[in-house]
Amino acid sequence: MKNGLSLTGGRIAAGVWEGVLSGTRDPVAALEVTHLGSPISGVQQIIGPEGEITVRVPIPLEVLNEGVQTFLIRAGNRTLAQFTVIAGDVLEDDLRSEIDLMRAELEILKRAFRRHFAE
Incomplete structure (x- = not known):
């Protein structure tokens, strides 16, 4: 196995994660994807x-x-990439708190902007 392998450009579309493997011109026989230690088929x-x-x-x-579901993409004993899928209430709570924080900061900016132009 070559040490210069890397996997970049990961994205998910239509239920398929896709990335570009570099550092080789040939497919890697030892490439394996796992979720909670179990192999994912169809790679x-x-x-x-x-x-x-x-x-x-x-x-x-x-x-x-x-x-949170994490997938590891490995070649031999080396992890080349990982990707995570988050679903359900875990994400919902995080997004709500972030939106609330952004709204509060926006209100502060609006007040400062209005005060600046009123002077």
């Missing part, structure tokens, strides 16, 4: 027209549950 390594390798990881519906 693909697709060689593009420029020789780039796109890694595609389908996210199984049965692992999507309330809370």
Whole structure:
């Protein structure tokens, strides 16, 4: 296995995580994706027209549950990337507090702006 492997550009679309593998021109036989220690099946390594390798990881519906779900992408004993899916009330509470904080800060800015132009 080559030490220069890296996996970048991760994004999720239509239930599939996708990233670009660099540091090699060939698919990596030891590439493995796990969730809570269990392997995820259906992982693909697709060689593009420029020789780039796109890694595609389908996210199984049965692992999507309330809370935080973390997936590890490894080659041998080295973690190349990870991605996280958050669902349910865990996220809802975080977003509400962030929005409340942003609203409070916006009100402070509006008052300061109005005061500045009133003077």
